[in-house]
Amino acid sequence: MHPEIEPYESGTLEVGEGHRLYWEVCGNPEGKPAVVLHGGPGSGSTAGTRRFFDPAAYRIVQFDQRMCGRSTPHASEPGADLSTNTTDHLIADVERLRVHLGVERWLVEGGSWGCVLALAYAQRHPERVSEMVLCALATGRRAETDLLTRDLGALLPDAWARFRDGVPESDRDGDLADAYHRLLMHPDPTVHHKAARDWCGWEDALVPEAPPNPRFDDPAFALGFARIVTHFWRHGSWLQDEQLLRGAGTLAGIPVKLIQGRLDLGNLLGTPWQLASVLPNAELEIVDAGHRAAGALAEAVAKATDTFR
Numbered sequence: 001m002h003p004e005i006e007p008y009e010s011g012t013l014e015v016g017e018g019h020r021l022y023w024e025v026c027g028n029p030e031g032k033p034a035v036v037l038h039g040g041p042g043s044g045s046t047a048g049t050r051r052f053f054d055p056a057a058y059r060i061v062q063f064d065q066r067m068c069g070r071s072t073p074h075a076s077e078p079g080a081d082l083s084t085n086t087t088d089h090l091i092a093d094v095e096r097l098r099v100h101l102g103v104e105r106w107l108v109e110g111g112s113w114g115c116v117l118a119l120a121y122a123q124r125h126p127e128r129v130s131e132m133v134l135c136a137l138a139t140g141r142r143a144e145t146d147l148l149t150r151d152l153g154a155l156l157p158d159a160w161a162r163f164r165d166g167v168p169e170s171d172r173d174g175d176l177a178d179a180y181h182r183l184l185m186h187p188d189p190t191v192h193h194k195a196a197r198d199w200c201g202w203e204d205a206l207v208p209e210a211p212p213n214p215r216f217d218d219p220a221f222a223l224g225f226a227r228i229v230t231h232f233w234r235h236g237s238w239l240q241d242e243q244l245l246r247g248a249g250t251l252a253g254i255p256v257k258l259i260q261g262r263l264d265l266g267n268l269l270g271t272p273w274q275l276a277s278v279l280p281n282a283e284l285e286i287v288d289a290g291h292r293a294a295g296a297l298a299e300a301v302a303k304a305t306d307t308f309r
Contacts, residue, residue, distance in 0.1 A: 001051040001302050013100050015066075015093045017084035022070035023063035023097055027055040032130075032309060033103045035061040035094065037121070039112035039136070042228030044069025044221075049293065052109060052133075052301045057309035061106070063097055065090055065117075068224055076224035078187070082231045087140075087238040091121050098128060105130045107308055109301070111293050113229075116140040116237060119244045126250055133304045135259040136291050137272045139244045140237040147269055148206060149176045149233070155265070159205035166198035181230035184223065193219055199226040209263050209290035248278040256282040257304035261289035261297050 007024035014020050024045075034053055038045045045062040053060045066085040067075040075082060094117075098106065108129050110118035115134040122129045138144055153160030164172050171179035183195035200216040207213075216222045232238075256279050260272040276284035285304075289297035 001298055002054055003051070004047065005050055005055045012071075013063075013097060015089075015096050017089075018073065019066050019084065019093075020072050021063050021066070021093060021097065023061065023101075025059060025061050025101070026050050027053060027058045027060040029059060031055075031057050031059040033059045033061065033101075033106035034305070035063075035098070035103075035106050035108055037094070037108065037110035037114035037117045038062075038065065038069075039110075039114045040068065040225060040229055041065060041090075041113045041117075041232050042068045042075065042225040043113075043215075044071075048298070049109075052298065053305050054309050058107075058305070061097070061101060061103070063093075066093065068228060074220070074224050075227045076220040080185075080224075080227065082227065085228065085231065086235070087117070087120055087232070090117055091124050094121050095125060095128070104128075107131045107133065107305070109133045109305065110135075111301075112136040112138055112291065113232075116239075116244065119248075120239070122254065123244065123247045123250045126254060129251075129254050131308045132251075132254060132256040133259070133301060133308075134256065134275075135261075135293055135297055135301050136264060136266070137258060137260050137275055138266060139242070139271060139275065140239045141245075141269075141271075142236055142241055143269055144266065144271065145177065145233045145236075147266065152206065152265055152268075156205050156208075159202060163198060163202035163205070166195060175234060177230045177233035180226065181234050184227045184230060192223060196222040196226040199230070206265060207291050210292050210294070245274060245278055248275070249280065252280040254281060255308070257307070258282050258284040259297060259300045259304060260284065260286050261291060262286050263288070263290040266291065 010024035012020045064071040167179040287296045
């Protein structure tokens with residue numbers, strides 16, 4: 001991992017429908033442009049991901065996707081309207097930010113949901129992507145969200161029972177993301193904050209190798225995060241099933257580094273190997289790590305970006 005650094009420039013960008021995105025730039029103003037697409041969806045950017053890049057070599061761009069982090073409005077606000085927060089909106093936002101910052105082409109880095117958004121953006125705008133570094137791999141398939149909301153209950157029965165029982169009994173055999181979203185959008189704070197705690201408790205259970213995420217202790221963060229992720233998952237992330245795997249051929253000519261933790265429970269679907277088999281210029285590295293971009297996984301990402309500087 002590279003040293004901790006602070007932004008030398010930051011601001012907000014109006015992207016339409018009343019949304020303003022927080023963005024920041026770190027590293028070398030004359031360096032190779034790189035953009036970080038954070039996970040969740042709804043996690044917001046963090047200072048730690050700046051350390052994936054050599055600050056002497058890269059111009060590192062981070063931003064908070066719609067309705068999370070320091071972008072406004074925030075999904076935790078009363079009466080929050082998520083209807084203009086979709087995958088297509090986020091792809092367009094990445095392009096608006098690229099133009100705003102005067103970037104011709106950039107390396108795209110993303111993990112987990114950020115990997116999904118990175119693939120969707122690159123397939124829409126391959127001419128704007130110089131390289132890709134993707135970790136905690138996902139493609140936005142229904143099978144992946146079904147695994148995370150239901151199938152892993154077989155491995156984590158106690159935690160999953162608590163998660164399932166957080167919704168009304170009539171909803172427990174259906175789409176749990178949809179059921180939770182209805183509770184999360186309920187106007188009663190007692191109802192929506194409990195649903196946020198229950199959802200985020202399950203999120204922590206899915207990463208058994210790591211301590212609980214401290215950001216979930218913030219009720220506003222937990223509520224906004226849970227609202228956004230359930231909003232996307234209940235709509236299949238506005239992607240046709242396996243769309244990003246089928247469209248991988250459009251990325252021919254773009255070097256791609258894929259990094260996956262051996263202990264990541266998402267491995268049960270084989271997503272890393274499926275991606276590596278369809279991306280024309282991909283190299284897959286498996287490391288002894290889980291889903292969160294820390295430790296060996298984060299070090300492997302930093303090593304991957306070093307190869308492109």
